[in-house]
Amino acid sequence: MRDNAPLLRIEGLRTVFRSSVGEIAAVDGVDLDVPRGRTLGIVGESGCGKSMLSLSVMRLVPPPGRVAQGRVLLEGQDLLRLSAGAMRQVRGGKVAMIFQEPMTSLNPVHSVGAQITEAMRAHDKSASGAELRDRAIEALKRVRIPSPESRFDDYPHQLSGGMRQRVMIAMALACRPQLLIADEPTTALDVTVQAQILDLLRELQDETGMSIILITHDLGVIAEMADEVAVMYAGKVVERATAAELFASPQHPYTLGLLGSIPRLDEDRERLLAIEGAVPPPFALPKGCRFHPRCPFAIEACTRAQPALEPVADGHLAACIRAPVEQSAELAA
Amino acid sequence: MSALLQVEGLAKHYPVKHGVLDRAQGVVRAVDGVSFAIARGETLALVGESGCGKSTTARLVLRLIEPTAGTIRFDGVEVSGAAELRALRRRVQVVFQDPYASLNPRLRVGEAIAEPMEVHGIGDARSRADRVKELLGLVGLAPFHAQRYPHEFSGGQRQRIGIARALAVQPELVVCDEPVSALDVSIQAQVVNLLKDLQGRFGLSYLFIAHDLAVVRHMADRVAVMYLGQIVETGPKRTLFANPRHPYTRALLAAIPHPDPRRRGRVQHLGGDVPSPMNPPPGCRFHTRCPYAQAICREQAPPLREVAPGQASACHFAEDLPRFDAAVGEGIAPRAAERLALYAAAKARRAG
Numbered sequence: 141m142r143d144n145a146p147l148l149r150i151e152g153l154r155t156v157f158r159s160s161v162g163e164i165a166a167v168d169g170v171d172l173d174v175p176r177g178r179t180l181g182i183v184g185e186s187g188c189g190k191s192m193l194s195l196s197v198m199r200l201v202p203p204p205g206r207v208a209q210g211r212v213l214l215e216g217q218d219l220l221r222l223s224a225g226a227m228r229q230v231r232g233g234k235v236a237m238i239f240q241e242p243m244t245s246l247n248p249v250h251s252v253g254a255q256i257t258e259a260m261r262a263h264d265k266s267a268s269g270a271e272l273r274d275r276a277i278e279a280l281k282r283v284r285i286p287s288p289e290s291r292f293d294d295y296p297h298q299l300s301g302g303m304r305q306r307v308m309i310a311m312a313l314a315c316r317p318q319l320l321i322a323d324e325p326t327t328a329l330d331v332t333v334q335a336q337i338l339d340l341l342r343e344l345q346d347e348t349g350m351s352i353i354l355i356t357h358d359l360g361v362i363a364e365m366a367d368e369v370a371v372m373y374a375g376k377v378v379e380r381a382t383a384a385e386l387f388a389s390p391q392h393p394y395t396l397g398l399l400g401s402i403p404r405l406d407e408d409r410e411r412l413l414a415i416e417g418a419v420p421p422p423f424a425l426p427k428g429c430r431f432h433p434r435c436p437f438a439i440e441a442c443t444r445a446q447p448a449l450e451p452v453a454d455g456h457l458a459a460c461i462r463a464p465v466e467q468s469a470e471l472a473a
Numbered sequence: 474m475s476a477l478l479q480v481e482g483l484a485k486h487y488p489v490k491h492g493v494l495d496r497a498q499g500v501v502r503a504v505d506g507v508s509f510a511i512a513r514g515e516t517l518a519l520v521g522e523s524g525c526g527k528s529t530t531a532r533l534v535l536r537l538i539e540p541t542a543g544t545i546r547f548d549g550v551e552v553s554g555a556a557e558l559r560a561l562r563r564r565v566q567v568v569f570q571d572p573y574a575s576l577n578p579r580l581r582v583g584e585a586i587a588e589p590m591e592v593h594g595i596g597d598a599r600s601r602a603d604r605v606k607e608l609l610g611l612v613g614l615a616p617f618h619a620q621r622y623p624h625e626f627s628g629g630q631r632q633r634i635g636i637a638r639a640l641a642v643q644p645e646l647v648v649c650d651e652p653v654s655a656l657d658v659s660i661q662a663q664v665v666n667l668l669k670d671l672q673g674r675f676g677l678s679y680l681f682i683a684h685d686l687a688v689v690r691h692m693a694d695r696v697a698v699m700y701l702g703q704i705v706e707t708g709p710k711r712t713l714f715a716n717p718r719h720p721y722t723r724a725l726l727a728a729i730p731h732p733d734p735r736r737r738g739r740v741q742h743l744g745g746d747v748p749s750p751m752n753p754p755p756g757c758r759f760h761t762r763c764p765y766a767q768a769i770c771r772e773q774a775p776p777l778r779e780v781a782p783g784q785a786s787a788c789h790f791a792e793d794l795p796r797f798d799a800a801v802g803e804g805i806a807p808r809a810a811e812r813l814a815l816y817a818a819a820k821a822r823r824a825g
């Protein structure tokens with residue numbers, strides 16, 4: 141029973157910014173589950189709230205932003221209600237995070253070894269310096285950094301982008317987290333290096349049984365890595381399904397638009413489908429379904445009420461009153 | 474038919490100091506002996522990992538930097554003196570990756586688009602204003618946008634402005650350096666479609682630089698793959714993707730995750746990092762990472778040689794590589810394809 145319960149459950153999460161034009165919701169009522177030992181992929185275009193969602197889980201939303209509503213339950217415990225001290229222990233302990241640009245999250249004036257031992261010390265004050273050094277070298281070894289003993293004393297600028305991302309992963313995994321949040325971990329990397337890092341994440345997941353939230357805008361990375369997928373648009377989850385189901389039977393018109401926008405290596409297309417227009421800014425969201433101004437299936441009802449995220453098939457949710465679109469198309473014909 | 478652009482043995486070496494204290498000079502071989510041609514109306518894509526010399530090649534073609542060696546012929550004439558350079562500056566235009574950085578924030582969009590016409594003394598204020606309107610229409614913007622400033626536009630719109638500006642002086646070749654890499658996928662698709670439409674209308678040639686091989690496959694007629702300042706393979710898109718004859722091209726293709734969970738686990742990764750362009754490996758530059766490397770690869774640099782009609786590879790063992798199928802896939806799933814067709818039809822209906 142317990143094993144079926146998700147490791148992390150996000151309920152009704154709403155993260156807002158106060159601005160001159162009023163309150164802006166960067167994340168607007170998101171419900172998500174992260175199963176144990178598996179990967180939840182979050183996909184969506186720039187500005188849809190992917191990073192704010194993950195920062196909300198970590199309670200690292202930069203001011204003036206704040207989590208206004210919702211619960212973030214890690215094994216049933218609401219992280220949003222923990223004391224600041226207890227939350228610090230969760231961060232880098234049970235839950236760790238890696239970012240797109242390892243260079244900005246690594247400190248340029250300290251060796252990578254010093255930074256890893258520092259991260260470990262924060263969670264284990266009793267360990268000796270020599271012990272921590274051994275464990276840090278072990279951590280570098282785990283992320284397949286060649287000759288970790290000599291790399292220990294290297295500074296971040298002496299490493300390639302891929303190596304830096306490995307160091308970030310080593311730091312994140314130093315305390316064996318149950319959940320790793322990876323926010324665009326390979327976006328800044330070449331495809332060959334991306335493949336190395338994705339491989340590494342998968343191997344480490346197999347070894348440790350950790351859950352991963354993988355944030356990306358790349359549907360290829362989603363298909364390769366995610367077990368479950370959430371598609372986000374303008375602060376909301378618009379579709380949720382297993383990866384196999386999502387690609388076999390995409391339901392939300394936004395998901396369809398994304399799939400039609402990417403050129404494929406295994407298929408020729410004269411023109412890409414593309415989605416008309418652009419993502420609305422969070423201070424000028426349309427009424428009703430937020431996708432309706434760009435949606436070719438939109439009808440009058442779509443402009444009135446926000447559609448709820450509802451089951452369209454077994455284990456498959458979509459927030460669209462026109463789904464499945466073949467039925468709507470028949471009605472139109 | 475002679476090529477519109479023909480470059481021969483192009484090189485750019487940058488002198489650099491090894492360290493802060495070390496006076497010894499080294500050179501970065503950013504581009505190290507590159508030859509290619511682009512026909513009228515053709516798109517040649519340049520691909521390769523970060524730092525392999527794509528942008529440097531672009532800047533050399535635009536003559537924004539002086540080559541260390543090599544020649545550039547445009548429309549049959551070698552670009553050597555000031556007169557040819559002036560002609561080149563009009564007939565070859567550029568679209569950069571970063572639409573934010575490439576537009577002057579203080580110029581209204583109309584002024585930015587008209588600027589190249591002014592520089593080249595084309596038309597008068599009135600005809601230029603008309604042309605700006607026409608160009609805005611071409612790239613899917615409205616005439617009133619001419620009065621606005623760049624910061625009032627989204628990334629995709631700014632890239633459209635960049636394209637309008639490049640087209641203002643009716644170039645024959647447009648160098649596109651990662652024109653869609655900074656854009657969201659839905660916007661990327663709009664801009665890719667636009668670039669293709671414009672090519673069809675005006676018979677433009679493109680030197681198209683990108684690191685996304687799926688985008689390249691969609692855009693290009695021919696592809697050149699670069700590694701450490703050199704072209705290691707070139708060929709027509711179809712043959713190059715179906716049967717790449719250089720291990721590096723294969724490694725790039727095999728590393729791409731397809732948007733298809735049925736293929737999961739088939740991504741293969743290339744070991745190691747790109748060596749420093751200051752100190753490229755002897756022999757074949759790729760041998761340090763190549764799964765097929767033999768003794769000869771460490772000693773002799775393989776020349777780029779024809780291995781199939783129109784396809785050339787710089788690999789000693791181009792003919793002996795095993796069968797390749799990393800780019801093969803099942804295509805989009807049937808149900809998804811049906812819905813995409815409905816989406817396209819609905820979209821076409823709305824567009825009227």
Ligand SMILES: Nc1ncnc2c1ncn2[C@@H]1O[C@H](COP(=O)(O)OP(=O)(O)OP(=O)(O)O)[C@@H](O)[C@H]1O
Nearest residue numbers: 157164166185186187188189190191192193204422
């Ligand atoms: N300091 C801030 N003040 C106001 N709004 C903000 C602030 N920071 C972020 N936002 C808004 O929150 C929304 C979500 O941003 P977020 O960074 O989560 O997007 P994202 O999905 O991670 O995008 P990307 O793919 O570009 O990383 C954006 O629309 C952004 O404008």
Ligand SMILES: Nc1ncnc2c1ncn2[C@@H]1O[C@H](COP(=O)(O)OP(=O)(O)OP(=O)(O)O)[C@@H](O)[C@H]1O
Nearest residue numbers: 487489501503522523524525526527528529530750
């Ligand atoms: N002005 C310069 N001085 C010294 N080295 C340079 C200079 N410009 C470029 N380089 C080096 O030349 C090499 C090629 O750079 P270039 O910008 O052409 O690569 P690129 O293929 O465009 O990479 P990216 O995909 O990251 O844009 C790199 O190693 C780069 O560091």
Ligand SMILES: [Mg+2]
Nearest residue numbers: 190191192323
């Ligand atoms: Mg983000």
Ligand SMILES: [Mg+2]
Nearest residue numbers: 527528529650
């Ligand atoms: Mg470049």
